[in-house]
Amino acid sequence: MPMPVMAEAKAKSMSWYWRAEYAVSNWCAVYSAEEWLKPTTFGVKYKTLEEVDSWLTTVFDDSWFEGRFREACDLYGFTLHDGRGSRCATGDYKYGFCHLTLPRFARNQLIVLHELSHALAIASGNHDGHKRGFCRIYLSLVGNFLGHAASADLRLNLKTFDHDGACL
Ligand SMILES: [Zn+2]
Secondary structure, eight states: OOOOHHHHHHHHHTTTSHHHHHHHOSOOHHHHHHHTSOGGGGOOBOSSHHHHHHHHHHHHHOHHHIIIIITTTTOOEEEEEEOTTOSOOEEEEETTEEEEEEOGGGOBHHHHHHHHHHHHHHHTTOOOTTSHHHHHHHHHHHHHHTOHHHHHHHHHHHHHHOTTSOOO
């Protein structure tokens, strides 16, 4: 049965869920930008959630992150969920904690920061799917934790695919 128009609009507004986005449309400027990034921009690829947990702990302990997000958003920590077998990675925020669901394909530093950006956008009241509020957070995290070359690579690709100027 085809998705009713209102349900489609609602799914689009919940676009931090990859599942919803894939159900509605397989095009998104941020995904296109990521698809064409240099392999080095994805950073370290992790095999286990424990490895992601250990890296994300260093992110949360970082002094810039602490000032920019933990104090500003009353953020206590994060919880990782095993998304194995699922086609979608998600980032959400509830009761002071970022919740990231990470299937195997999403266990690299860039996509972890992507999902973390969704959680932080929700936590800071800037949630707008993959638009400017999200991209500003995403680029700042990439610049701080993956370096200037990675954030420049991401910004350049976002510019290329951001046809309606919604991201930058
Ligand atoms: Zn996303």
